[in-house]
Amino acid sequence: MTSQPLLRIRDLHVAFPTDDGLVHAVNGMDLSLARGETVGLVGESGSGKTVTSQALMSLLKETRAQVGGEILLDGTDLNTLSEQRMRALRGKKIAMIFQDPLSAMHPFHAVGDQIAEAYRVHNKVSKRAALAVAVDMLGRVGIPDPKRRARAYPHEFSGGMRQRAMIAMALVCEPELLIADEPTTALDVTVQAQILDLLGELQQETGTSIVMVTHDLGVVAEVCHHVAVMYGGQCVERGSVRELFHDPRHPYTQGLLASMPTLGDDGERLRPIPGFPPSLTALxxxxxxxxxxxxxxxxxxxxxxxxxxxxxxxxxxxxxxxxxxxxxxxxxxxxx
Known part of the structure; x- marks a missing residue:
């Protein structure tokens, strides 16, 4: 490992122009991530987690978003790159598991063909060779009978299988940085555990760093090394998982942890954080x-x-x- 972090975010700002004024979705976000480690971005809906992840992938240029600050990946500021150069990095150096794999995958193409196409974008191989890689990758992520399943379409997969296929597509070129945006949303607890175990195993194999976007503190405790708590588009507290769970310092973090259900509550009511987040148009x-x-x-x-x-x-x-x-x-x- 090198001393320089793989990812470093400095003073990231993202604002969206609307009829009601600028929506300041991210307001001075700072974060760093070492190679081979996982950091969790946690917070309520609207805290800026997904917008931050989209900024990392440089997916906001078509939205008229105003993006400022630095996103340094291996020392290169992604905010300064052209769309052509970003396309060369997406999939190869940085990849993303989207929240809804059904909408993220093309409904008219077989799953294996889509994974093979993602591989061919960055590797000069034949369609036959790329499809063989796709079948192998489907097997690695736990899809049964991968050769047959590679010919199936996304709607023919269960939710858990689609999520595995999305992970296969994201990891087929072995990127250095993987962004997982709520990768276990809408999955039952058994499949959720399998997906998280799978990500951990693949991370051990490839050394990929992971940004885990989630509102589930249980997921954070299970798979993350570090945590960044977001509120109002800012990181309000960051630290190791152990530090954050055993010594939360920010009142918002304390409120999040206090609102978690625990075993042995014997019917005790949940303790939500009172009030509402601030308006992002008038901070x-x-x-x-x-x-x-x-x-x-x-x-x-x-x-x-x-x-x-x-x-x-x-x-x-x-x-x-x-x-x-x-x-x-x-x-x-x-x-x-």
Missing amino acids: PAGCLFADRCPQTHLVPDDLCRTERPVFLASTGVDHPSRCHQENLATAEEAAR
Whole structure:
């Protein structure tokens, strides 16, 4: 492994022009990912997870989105590349498992042909050779009788099989970075476990780094090395899985963990986070979580509502929290 991370996101901003004004979907996102590791992007719907993943794949250019900041993949800023150069990278160096494989796969072409076509885009081989690779890949992801199934169409696969086929298509060229956008959504718990095990096994084989986009903290605990918690388009806390689950520092992270159902609750009601996320067309001047935070009274001078908190280097590179209370406590400790 090298010391330089495979992926580094610096101050990523994404805004969409609408009739009601700019929708600020991502607001200063920072993230890094080492080779061979998995980072989870977690947060409520609308927190910016999927838009961040689409920005990584450079899929927003046709949407009139305004994208700023840096997305460094192996030192190359993807935001500066032309569409032609990005097409050369997609599939070969960076690939994506989309949330809905049925809509992501073409309904008029056999599954094996689609995987073979993805392989031929980056490899100068015959159709016969590419189809042989596709059949082999379908077998590697656990599709029974892969040679016969390669001739089937997406609608002839079950949900779990379609997800496996989508994983096969994403990994057929062995990309260095894989983005998995809710890869287990709408799957039952047994199939979900099989898909997660499969991703782990393939990661061990290929050394692929994974960005796991999910709202399921159970999935994060099972497969991720690190976590980035997103709220209002920002990363509000990041750290290792162990650090985040055992010592959550941001009030939003604490609220997410408190809202999780656990075994032995004996019918105890779930504890949702009260209130609503901020409007992305009119972001507040202060902390984006202030209106829902139960701890703003602990911060003097109404700082939570007047000034946007930042990550302090003194809070530790490995587990920072974008919170005024955390920053003030760190400053007081440093002054002693």
